[in-house]
Amino acid sequence: MTSAQGTLDQYFLEMRMRCLSLAADLDRIQRQPGGSALIQGDPNLQLLRQAIGLLFDGQADRAQRVLELFSDKTPPPKASP
Amino acid sequence: MKLIDPHIHCVSRTTDDYQFMARCGVVGVSEPAFWAGFDRSSADSFSDYFRQLMEFEPQRAARYGIDHYCWLCINAKEAENVTLSRQVIALIPPLLKHPRVLGIGEIGLNKNTRNEITVFEEQVDLAARHDQLILIHTPHLVDKHKGTSIIVNILKNDRRIKPERVLIDHCEEHTLRLAKAAGFWCGLTIYPITKATPQRAVDMLETFGADRTCVNSASDWGESGPHMLVDTLLEFRRRGHTEEEATQVFYNNPCRFFGQNPKWKLKAAAVDEVRGSQ
Numbered sequence: 001m002t003s004a005q006g007t008l009d010q011y012f013l014e015m016r017m018r019c020l021s022l023a024a025d026l027d028r029i030q031r032q033p034g035g036s037a038l039i040q041g042d043p044n045l046q047l048l049r050q051a052i053g054l055l056f057d058g059q060a061d062r063a064q065r066v067l068e069l070f071s072d073k074t075p076p077p078k079a080s081p
Numbered sequence: 082m083k084l085i086d087p088h089i090h091c092v093s094r095t096t097d098d099y100q101f102m103a104r105c106g107v108v109g110v111s112e113p114a115f116w117a118g119f120d121r122s123s124a125d126s127f128s129d130y131f132r133q134l135m136e137f138e139p140q141r142a143a144r145y146g147i148d149h150y151c152w153l154c155i156n157a158k159e160a161e162n163v164t165l166s167r168q169v170i171a172l173i174p175p176l177l178k179h180p181r182v183l184g185i186g187e188i189g190l191n192k193n194t195r196n197e198i199t200v201f202e203e204q205v206d207l208a209a210r211h212d213q214l215i216l217i218h219t220p221h222l223v224d225k226h227k228g229t230s231i232i233v234n235i236l237k238n239d240r241r242i243k244p245e246r247v248l249i250d251h252c253e254e255h256t257l258r259l260a261k262a263a264g265f266w267c268g269l270t271i272y273p274i275t276k277a278t279p280q281r282a283v284d285m286l287e288t289f290g291a292d293r294t295c296v297n298s299a300s301d302w303g304e305s306g307p308h309m310l311v312d313t314l315l316e317f318r319r320r321g322h323t324e325e326e327a328t329q330v331f332y333n334n335p336c337r338f339f340g341q342n343p344k345w346k347l348k349a350a351a352v353d354e355v356r357g358s359q
Binding site for chain 1: 222254273274275278280281284287288
């Protein structure tokens with residue numbers, strides 16, 4: 001069984017890369033006209049901000065909870081009469 | 082469209098990679114001397130390695146229409162052994178006239194130690210005394226910013242060094258301005274886990290400008306590959322940049338830097354030549 005430290009060591013550089021990629025993605029949006037306002041107000045980016053908050057809340061099942069955050073929660077269509 | 086991979090370690094790559102590069106339009110490569118993944122036991126190992134770089138790899142590349150050039154040095158990692166480094170440095174001067182040798186590289190720092198700095202300074206001196214182009218390796222990850230600062234300061238304090246004859250490689254967002262502001266050429270290495278992704282590289286080209294900047298794969302024995310150069314070209318075009326602009330970055334810029342050495346035979350493409358191929 002791999003230790004927690006061993007798992008972190010194995011994946012840290014990939015985690016760092018994904019963090020850098022996200023930072024660069026946001027920079028790219030911000031450089032465009034209207035980018036700053038979009039980053040503040042866009043509903044998808046607001047969800048992303050919530051998702052990032054989940055990552056370090058100390059609770060398990062982060063991947064499942066992030067996916068649920070990004071899921072359609074509207075009720076299913078009503079059955080045909 | 083013609084491409085150049087200005088930094089690739091072909092000794093670590095399969096013949097399939099040469100075929101792949103040829104299919105993608107790569108017509109020229111430059112291969113710096115580097116760490117083989119293990120520390121070599123004697124200067125004789127480097128003598129054989131230099132022969133592989135100067136003779137065997139150019140022949141292997143030529144079978145696929147790729148013009149192969151190389152650089153000689155002791156790399157930053159093995160430079161920790163100063164005695165071995167000086168033995169290796171002594172091998173280099175007679176080889177500098179070889180038609181495939183473009184200059185001294187990739188020299189630089191790894192962990193920013195005193196020994197590495199000593200050997201780096203001695204190799205800068207070697208390049209200056211023999212009027213050679215210099216290709217610089219900057220450290221990885223946490224050591225990169227500090228190491229790049231040390232390197233830039235050493236080079237700026239040596240009045241014999243002309244910045245336009247030095248390329249500082251593996252630049253990222255936090256070091257690119259440092260190198261460019263001092264007048265050096267810069268390299269962006271598309272090596273996603275530890276260096277740049279295609280997306281970030283194109284961001285840097287757009288943000289800092291493409292002048293005096295070369296894009297390379299630095300493909301070696303790690304998780305890397307010649308496709309990274311092509312993926313970056315595709316990302317560049319996907320954002321609406323023209324083939325003419327792409328040619329400036331992925332072909333002309335390497336030709337301009339390497340072409341300062343008359344041994345480099347590929348010529349930068351004229352604008353109307355690029356337009357004619359569209």
